Amino acid sequence: MGPNSGRADAATTAVTSRFETPDDEVAARLRLAVGRLNRRIRIDGSESLPPLQLSTLVTVEQLGPLRLSELARREGVTAPTMSRVLSTLDEQGMVRRAPDPGDARGVLVSVSEDGRAKLREVRNQRTALISRRLDRLDAEQRAALEAALPALEALIVPDED
Template identity: 40%
Template sequence: MADHEVAQLGDDGVSALSEDLRLACMRISRRVRFESVDVIAPHQFSVLARLEDGPLTPRALADIEKVSAPSMTRTVGCLADEGLVERHDDPEDGRRVLVELTTAGREALTETRRRRDKWMTERVAELSGADQATLQAASAILRGIAAR
C-alpha cells in the first residue's frame, strides 16, 4: 500500500468512529447553542430561524420543531411578549393565525449567530494549519452525510 493510501476501517472501527463523531458533533452543537442564551433561549432561536423565510402558523412551527401545539403556543407567546414576533390573522383564512418575525426578532437572530460564529472561530483559530485543513475536509464530508 502506498504512503498516501489509507486502509478502510473494519466494522468495529467504523462503529467506534461513528460514535466518536456523533458525540463530538452533539457536544459542539450543545456548546454553541448555549453560547448566547442571554440573548435568546435555544428553542426560541430555532423558532425565529424557521420564520426567516416568511410567516408560519403555530401548528406548522410545532410540526417542524417536533413539539406539541400547546408548547409552541407558549413559545410564540413568549416571543411575542419580547417583541421578537408578531401574530396576525391569516388574510386567506381568518380562522388561522400567522406568526412573523419583527425587526427585533431579526436582530436577535443576527446577534445570536454572530456570537455562535465567534465562539467557533476562536476555537478553530487556535488550531494548527494542518488541523484546520483536516477540519475543512471533514466539514465537507459531514455536510455530505447530513444531506443524505
Template identity: 35%
Template sequence: MNMNTHQDPQPVEPPPGLAEELRISIARLSRRLRSVSATEGTGPHGSPRQPRLTISQHAALAALERHRAMTPRELADHEKVQPPSMTRVIAALEEQGLVERSPHPTDGRQVVLRVTQRGVDLLREERRRKEAWLSRRLSELTPREREILRQAAPILDRLSKS
C-alpha cells in the first residue's frame, strides 16, 4: 500500500509563444535599463560625470561589492569567464579607481580585490538612476498593471536563479 498521498503536480506546458514573448520583453527592458546608465549619467554637453563601464566591468564591480572581497580567480569563476579576461576587466576597474588590491591574508602569492568608495558611489548612483527611470515608467501604468508586476517580480527572480 502506498502511504504517499501527496504527489507532485505534473508539469504543464506553457501557452504557445509565452517563452518568446517573455524573452523579447525582458531583453528590451534590460537593454533600456542599461542605456539609462549610459545616457543619463552625463553632465553638461554630454561630458561623463562618472566612468562608463562595460557590462563585464559592471558585473564584476557589483559582484565584488556583494561579496566584499574576492581574489581575481574567485571573481573570474563567479562571473564564469577565463582568468585572462578577468585580468583585463580588473585592470580597467583599477585604472578608474573603482577597485583596489591588497595582499591576501594567508597566501602571499595572491591578492584580494575590494571595491573602493568611488566604486560603491558609482554603483549606488547607477542604481538610483535606473530605479528612478523605472519608477517613472511604472507610474504610467494602471494600478492593476502595477499589481500584476508586483506579483510577477518574485516569479521572474526565481526564473533568473534557476
C-alpha cells in the first residue's frame, strides 16, 4: 500500500457509504476512480490544447471529414462555439477545411498532418503518465486491472437506442 492509500480509502468510503445496493456502490466507486484518474492525467499532462479542441480533433480523426454542424452536435456545443474552436485549430494548422462536394455552401473539416502529430504527442504523453502510475501497483493489482480491461472497454460502447 502506498502512502496515500488510507486517504483514498477514506474518501471512497465517504462517497459510497450512502448507497443501498452493491451495484450502486460499484458504479459510484468506478465513476469516482475514472473521473479522478482522467482529471489527474489532464493535470499531469499539461497539454497545450484545451479539452474541447482535443476532443474535436479526436472526433474528426475518428469520423471525419465532418461539417461544423455535425461536429457541434457530436461535441454537445453550439455551432458558434464549434466555429470558434475550429477557427483556433485552423490557425494552429491542426485542421483543414474543404468545400463539401455534396453542398456548395458547406465545408468539411478534416485533421491535418500537424493535427495528427499533435494527437500522437498527446496520446504518447498520456500513455507514459498512465504507465508511470501502473508502476506503483503490485503484481496482484496489475493483474486485476488487466483482467478488468475487457469489462471496462465494454462500458465504452454506446447504448443502443
